Amino acid sequence: MSDQLMKHFKGINRREFLVTGLGAGVVALVPRLAFSQGAEPYRIGVLLPTTGAGANYSERPIKGLPLIAAEINKRGGFLGKHPIELIFRDTQTKPDVGAREARSLILNEKVKTVIGAWSSAVAMAVQEIVHEYKVLHLAATSNSSKIVNENYTPYTFMFGPNSQMQSSATVVAVSKMIKEKGWKNYVTLGLDYEWGRDAQKVFVAELAKVSPETKLSKELWAKLGETDFTSYITAIMGLKPDFVFGAIAGKDNETFLQQAKAAGFFQRVVYPGVFLPVTELMQQRQTLPRGIFGLNRCPFFALMDKPLMKKYVELYQAKFGKDDFPDDFACMYFDSLNGLDQAITKAGTIATEAVRKAMTGATLDTCRGKLTFRDCNNQLDCASYLGEVVDVPEYPFPIFNPKTLIVVEGRDVWLPASCEDVRKIQKKRA
């Protein structure tokens, strides 16, 4: 199944895919025979979209996860005796499909953990299933704050900064610019779905606290999967705001940035805090406007001093070449699988309840350094990275200017600030 999915990716040519797939399969298989004949494999379902708005972010996690699994399987798998088996499923970026696939993975494939999905709306649908069957859910990249707050289940762990943390981090950077430039009004443009609404709402609320004199003059919402932002772009330019806050991600973000550049948007409007994962820095290397101020969640180029990041970048490049780099999404998927390994080691068993307890409040070694889960909602205390897009000689694509990079730590901006308040808004589940 994973093979069938993977070969469809344009970023992987067929020969590369076959070699990777066969290689990962062999490496995953050999320890099972050599170390632990008859030992129970540990099956993990991976939910990622290969179609729909989030498909462009799935390529590198799908390429990279088997490498991490193979690394762990070299020593026999989890606890040296439970080889990992990854089963990939396409969510099509649709909540109903994601929920259906999660149920199928749990009931038919007997997975013990589900990793994914990209869309927060899908992840929230999956949460209902994992809670019902008491299966671990590692929300590697889905990051609506509702996943860890309003829709909380103790089986879900979030490995990236949630939408509130990201928006609050953007507020930190934007409020600095407001003071410098004296901005008075702004417009927001968001994708009209769970994550976009959540990110916009927090940004507006947090900015009002630190800069009440800066007024929101218009809210614009584009549907998820919008392909023609022209009318939004011309409308914003006509409104002449001092700056624009965008809550756009995935293919839509790429489309918006390209259409905005051709329309002269960046010559007229300041657009700070746009979500710019490494994926887009690489994909849009030719067209991305330099000098804009972006945000990402796990930029390898700023984290090469972390031993795990260095190791995984080398591992990834050994397989896919020196021109390819793991993006934010691959990084957080790596951390999820690696974090699961550490939790199982700590628990000394693969029993789900024991692993869940071991992971709750745990400090993990990740690609972003040592990070701890907030024990009241399983939110990893991880940073958001904001910076100016610039070209550097070290990489064949633009990165965030290392000299002016702003790192906003998770615990400084997560909401609600106290665990007592978090518990008040969490869903009361049976």
Added chain:
Amino acid sequence: MPTDWGSLLIQLFSGLSRAMMLFLVSSGLSLIFGVMNILNFAHATLWLLGGYITFSIYTLLAGYYGVSILLLAPAVVAATLALFAIGWAIERTLVRRMYGRELPEQLLLTFALILIIGDLIRLFWGVQNLRIVLPIEPMPVLGSFVNPYLFFIIAVGLIVAGLLWWFLARTRTGKIVRAAVYSRDMVSALGIRIPNIYALVFALGVAIAAFSAGVFLPIIPIGLGMDMDLIVQCFAVVVIGGFGSIVGTFVASLLVGIVYSFSILIWPDGALAIIFVILVAVLIWRPWGLFGTEMRF
């Protein structure tokens, strides 16, 4: 809301460019239903296929000659011809078996085509969005900037609309096609081979869609899933304009494109809703559409 004329005019241009895309895709859909009584749900998927073929041909040419907007023309023409041939083949082998069948059967066939073509696209081109990157620089207009390619799109849309009108109103084949909308039995009784007319209409409709996908590639990327979104909007346009009426499709495209564009400026939350309010109003007031004919009901 901005009150300066420059901003409003630029908003109008963006609405017109959206209208032209809707027209170019919807005209084929309208023609196919009007003449053949076939509801081609796969129309936007064939549009998508045309875009992918244009992309591949352009990329091949750009590899030899370097990036240039001029290379877009042969790529678009080749993809249009390819989709004309594919459309003809689909009509001759599959669609012709559906004439006279119930609507659910037509939907099943065209939906199957969506899945098959979608999987073929995934197999050959992958799942990444594709777009032709051209060095388009923003153009200063009335104190603001605008993408100059919008003007090109508007011009192309108007030219195609003119040519289509000329074909249907001034040529013998076009008159036969129009006659087939009203009474295919009478056309057949005159000794005209209706199957050939059907194949021509289907292939022409698909080719126009492929043409538009190619023309739009420098500003609108193509990707799997876009077809489903587009087909809903196209159906709205065709229902408002009237199935089988090219003039109706053109007017409805202008209406939908411009209303949508200004709704974003005035009432962004309701931009899509307004289009469907218009659709419902037309269905109540004139179920056959603004320019459709009552006789088909």
